[in-house]
Amino acid sequence: MTTEGQVLLYGWPGGPEAPLVAAGPRALHRLLAWTSPSFPIGAFSYSHGLEQAIEDGTVGTAETLAGWIGGVLRFGAGRTDAGFAVRAARQAQAGDMAGLVETAIVSSALTPAGERALEARQQGRSFLEAVARGWALNEAADLAARLDAAEVPATLPIAAGACGGWAGLPEDMLIEAFVHAFAANLVSAGVRLVPLGQTDGQRVLAALGPVIGAVAAAARAGPEAAPGGAAILADIAALRHETLYSRLFRS
Template sequence: MNATALLHLLQFASPALPIGGYSYSQGVEAALEAGLVADADSGRAWIARYLDEVVAQWDAPLFWRLLKAFEAHDDASVALWSERFLASRDSAEFRAETIQMGYSLTRLIAELGVADVAALGPEVALPTAFACAVDALGIPHEEALLAMLFSMVENQVLVCVKSVPLGQVAGQRMLLSLRGEIEQAARRAQTLGDDAMSNWSPGLSMLSMRHEAQHGRLYRS
């Protein structure tokens, strides 16, 4: 990976990217309210299970397919997998999250002159916008996939740090301990067949729906 591609990846995978990622908990806040996450151990277990049962089964392999579709200039496949990802957001919060962040990233890409995003349509899922940026900037796919996974995990760890609450060192210890799970999710994403992909996660869906009416919430999902 050359220096230019690495710097591009660091910029677009940074939590400082102005697309609003810090305002979402990806279901963790609802898990905290339900008592499923209460300390560092249960927080780590929640994130590891989320990676294994949700992200590695659907989000990551779908993102991998979007990367390959952009590389091949296959507009039909980009549209297909984008539509499937949007359809898989089975709560109002999860759908609003990916559309808002996708819109913000698409607008940023356009304003920076990174790529022409007009063909992506009015509602762009976050994985689609990120894959578009990766392709336009010549970022290697394997590294982009790892960065996407790390970003998701880092965001959930930060929610635990702020809301359990945990200390900063405990949060970094948790993040470091999840390296193996992140690498495993990336490997599965690159080899999982279409028929093996699944977004079946009813427990997470119900938590997200409960979060819509949760009192005193800090996050938008």
């Protein structure tokens, strides 16, 4: 019997043409891989309007960075995207593909700026492609095809939630990891842009832990709550970023 260790040392069972997921990765392994900064969805290219906030001087210290990201998590995309991810996970587990398409329509319509729409849609599409091709999850390719046929973009929370549901990932872990990955990407952007040291970045991420947990728990407790946010300054920053002359990030 071939073990996962033997697979890594001696090659994949069945030869080079066999699926690379033949060893049957565990749920935690998938979750860590899909929410890793190295997962190929281009998350490092986006700042979610944070670059504009730093340019304006609104964010310039570890404390103001933590406050800004905490607000986005509680009242902006952190809250709404977590809710959409829960809905998508549950619809995927129920085999409700029509419901997933409807949820994708609403999720895409609620992105408040052009670059924010690009951020959500590009990452969502890349997520589905990476999971379909790299992890042989056929449902991801099916969802991408259905959304294309309906001319509906695949946003990141829909893609991540649905794939997590199909893969049988524990919902509590899936949603908290999804929110954590979003927050961690913003912290990374802030560390580069302010700039801050790596230790300050870790202080910020540690301080956001209770917020991340609370946002994930609230999303799971009330996934049918009306979606929407009130992170007005973050939305304005995202709009203004579209005309920022010199920038490092795409949003």
